[in-house]
Amino acid sequence: MIEKDLTPETITFLGTGGARIMVATQILASGGMWLNLSGTEILIDPGPGCIVQSTKRKLRAEKLSAIILSHRHLDHAGDLNVMVEAMTLGGFKPRGRLFLPADALGNEPVIFSYLKHYLDDIEILEAGKTYAIGDVTFTTPVRHEHAVETYGLRFKTRQHTFSYIADTRYFAGLAKSYDGELIIINIVFNEPRPNVAHLSAADAGRLISEIKPKTAILTHFGMSMWRARPWKVAEQLSKETGIRVISARDGMKFDLARLEG
Ligand SMILES: [Zn+2]
Numbered sequence: 001m002i003e004k005d006l007t008p009e010t011i012t013f014l015g016t017g018g019a020r021i022m023v024a025t026q027i028l029a030s031g032g033m034w035l036n037l038s039g040t041e042i043l044i045d046p047g048p049g050c051i052v053q054s055t056k057r058k059l060r061a062e063k064l065s066a067i068i069l070s071h072r073h074l075d076h077a078g079d080l081n082v083m084v085e086a087m088t089l090g091g092f093k094p095r096g097r098l099f100l101p102a103d104a105l106g107n108e109p110v111i112f113s114y115l116k117h118y119l120d121d122i123e124i125l126e127a128g129k130t131y132a133i134g135d136v137t138f139t140t141p142v143r144h145e146h147a148v149e150t151y152g153l154r155f156k157t158r159q160h161t162f163s164y165i166a167d168t169r170y171f172a173g174l175a176k177s178y179d180g181e182l183i184i185i186n187i188v189f190n191e192p193r194p195n196v197a198h199l200s201a202a203d204a205g206r207l208i209s210e211i212k213p214k215t216a217i218l219t220h221f222g223m224s225m226w227r228a229r230p231w232k233v234a235e236q237l238s239k240e241t242g243i244r245v246i247s248a249r250d251g252m253k254f255d256l257a258r259l260e261g
Contacts, residue, residue, distance in 0.1 A: 007038040009159055009256040011184070013248040014046075014053035016230070018167075018220030019188050019198070023048055023075045028221060029250045030075050033164070033184075034059050037157040040134040043067045043087075044153070044164065048078035051086060057251065061086030062093070066133045068125075069100040069110070070166035071150035075220075077110045084111060088118035097121040099131060101149035125151045141177035144168030146197045154178055160256045165207065167220070169197040175210035181259040183213045184248075186220035190228040201225070201233045208241045214259050216241075219248040 014031030017023060023030045031053035032045035041064045043050070054061065064087045069077055087096045094117070102124050104110045116122060123131060130139045135158050140151035146167045153164045154177075162182035168174065185207060188198035199207075201218075208216045216237070221230050230247030237245040248254075 007158075008036065009038055009157055010036045010253050011162075011256070012036075012057065012059065012253045013219060013250065014050055014057075014059075016219045016221055016248045016250050016252075017226075018075050018186060019222040020075070021223050022221065022226065023078075027223075027226060029053050031079070032076070033219075035155075037136050037155070038159065040065050040136050040157075042133060042136065043083060045070055045076040045166070046079040046083045047075045050079035051082045053251075054083075062089055064096055066097040066099060068138075068153065069098070069104055070152065070164070071101060071144075071146060071148050072104040072110050073148060073167070076167075077104070080110055081112055081115055084115045084118060088115075091115070091118040094118050095120055097123060097133065099123045099125055101125050101151060103149040127151070142173065144174075145171050152178060154180065157256075160259060162256070163211075163213075165199070167198060170199060170203040170206065175207050178207075178211055179213070180211075181214045182217065182256065183207065183211055184217045184219060187218055187225060188220060188222035190224040190233065198222075201228070201237065204245075205237050205240055208237060208243050208245060212243065215244045215246065217246050217248050217254065221247075 012034040015029035017028030030047035031050035035042040127143045139154045144150040152166045161180035163178035163180045164184045189200040192200040234245040234247040
């Protein structure tokens, strides 16, 4: 008889703020997401304050297997160098992997050259490719429409499937690139702003209706979303789509077991 693996799978939101003013004021933190997937720990988008938010919650960088960067913008990459140094115990214990788009290593690399040698591996994200970190695999299905090279992530773990839809403008084909029991959506704006390459609350509604996950989590809020109160927006989207929509809170630890039943 195969026993069900009950090792917890969790996502901790080290921040739920996004874009320049929110990062500058830290009304909402901007530390990214820390995944623990049956013991494989992965950090996504370590924005400014990640080291403070993670150590405060006793999350230990030396346990990370990898850091993944969806794109090079400061609100996603501000603490990358300090987190690489923490992951490798200041370089005394070289280890861990870094995944990032090619342009994050371009003219103005987001990582200092001396830190590159501390890592086991640096892997370049490309559209349509699948990568493995221990038992966890993830795919970067499509290049997003954003000011710099950006990818979202579709994860498959021992127990669950979920997607992270990082910064982008809404485009045809976005919804069909992602699936899973859970989708996490970065929405900066409450009202649509067609000239800015970010998703709005209405875009999130379209994505949720098309993808039909069991649960959707909204995060990466700019000032207009904050003023609209993310939990109210989530409640409204739940009503409109008939799907459970949650607004992430700073420090929220979401247990993927909640997706069952
Ligand atoms: Zn961005």
